Amino acid sequence: MGKKDALRYRIAPLEMTPTEFRKVGFQLVERIAEFLCSLPDRPVTPNEPPAVIREALGTGSLPQQGTEARDLLEEAADLLFDHSTFNGHPRFMAVITSSAAPIGALGDLLAAAVNPNLGGWPASPMGTEIEAQTIRWIAEMIGYPGDCGGLLVSGGNMGNFVGFLAARKAKASWDL
Structure with a gap:
C-alpha cells in the first residue's frame, strides 16, 4: 500500500x-x-x-x-x-x-x-444575538449609542485591521 x-x-x-x-x-x-x-x-x-x-x-x-x-x-x-x-x-x-x-x-x-458560525444570523441565531448584545453593552459602557455597529474579533491585530479599514473607508474620497 x-x-x-x-x-x-x-x-x-x-x-x-x-x-x-x-x-x-x-x-x-x-x-x-x-x-x-x-x-x-x-x-x-x-x-x-x-x-x-x-x-x-x-x-x-x-x-x-x-x-x-x-x-x-x-x-x-x-x-x-x-x-x-x-x-x-x-x-x-x-x-x-x-x-x-x-x-x-x-x-x-x-x-x-x-x-457557532457567526458569519450570518441564519447559521447561528443565538450566537449572533449574543455578539450583538455584547456590542451594545460595550457601547453603553463607553458612552456610545446603543444602536452603533460593531463586531467581536479574534484579537488586537484583527481589531487594528478592522479599525484601519473603517478609517480608510471614512476618509477615502473614492470607492476602493
Missing part, C-alpha cells in the same frame, strides 16, 4: 459515546483544574530550546492508527503543562498577552461544543 493509500485508509474514529464523552471530559476538566491550582508553584516558562520541545513532541510520521481520546488528551495535557510559557502565572509580566481565565476555558468548551 502506498503512502497516499495508507493515509486514506487509516483508522482514526472521532465518535464518542455520551458516557465516554462525560468520563473523558470530567477527567480533562479535573486535570485542568489541578494545573491551574499548581501555577504559582511552577516556573513561568520552562525556558527550553526548540530542540527539547521537538524531542518531547516527537517528529515521527503521522500514526496509522488513532489513539483513544483519553490517552490523546492526557498526552496533550502533559506536553502543554510541562513545556509551555504560562501567561496565567502570577509572575507573568508581559503586557500584551492576557492571562488565561478559567471561565474563558469553559466558555471555549461551550463554544466548541456548539461550533
Whole structure:
C-alpha cells in the first residue's frame, strides 16, 4: 500500500459515546483544574530550546492508527503543562498577552461544543444575538449609542485591521 493509500485508509474514529464523552471530559476538566491550582508553584516558562520541545513532541510520521481520546488528551495535557510559557502565572509580566481565565476555558468548551458560525444570523441565531448584545453593552459602557455597529474579533491585530479599514473607508474620497 502506498503512502497516499495508507493515509486514506487509516483508522482514526472521532465518535464518542455520551458516557465516554462525560468520563473523558470530567477527567480533562479535573486535570485542568489541578494545573491551574499548581501555577504559582511552577516556573513561568520552562525556558527550553526548540530542540527539547521537538524531542518531547516527537517528529515521527503521522500514526496509522488513532489513539483513544483519553490517552490523546492526557498526552496533550502533559506536553502543554510541562513545556509551555504560562501567561496565567502570577509572575507573568508581559503586557500584551492576557492571562488565561478559567471561565474563558469553559466558555471555549461551550463554544466548541456548539461550533457557532457567526458569519450570518441564519447559521447561528443565538450566537449572533449574543455578539450583538455584547456590542451594545460595550457601547453603553463607553458612552456610545446603543444602536452603533460593531463586531467581536479574534484579537488586537484583527481589531487594528478592522479599525484601519473603517478609517480608510471614512476618509477615502473614492470607492476602493
